[in-house]
Amino acid sequence: MDLEVSAALTIPAAELGWRFSRSSGPGGQHVNTSDSRVELTWNVVASAVLSDDQRLMLVTRLDSRLIAGSITVTASERRSQLRNREIALAKLAGLVAGGLAPEAARRRATKPTRGSNRRRLAAKEQRSATKRQRQRPSAE
Secondary structure: OOEEOOOOOEEOHHHEEEEEEOOOOOOOOHHHOOOOEEEEEEEOOOOOOOOHHHHHHHHHHOHHHEEOOEEEEEEOOOOOHHHHHHHHHHHHHHHHHHHHOOOOOOOOOOOOOHHHHHHHHHHHHHHHHHHHHHOOOOOO
């Protein structure tokens, strides 16, 4: 089953590698015999569906997640292998879509307005007066 990351990018099933193992945690006797934990691997560097720009962007942005050019996602949240496969596909699609998303516009630094500065100072003065009233009167 191909993985559709976006309308422009679909990862073919031939490029996805699956591994299954026994999941940890509770589940009774059945969990000891079923391989419900899923590991999904996709080689970013060797992928044929990516352009050179996309590959460079993914390699730089997902650098901490890559091992030998491949990205691995695991899922063991559910007891069903089928559900864990769906979760792993969704995780991988989210990672790749996030890695290919355009960078957000940089925030332009601005000065506080005169009114906001005045309101801030008035609030500070009010807090100061409140705390002054809480103090014990001096014995003068």
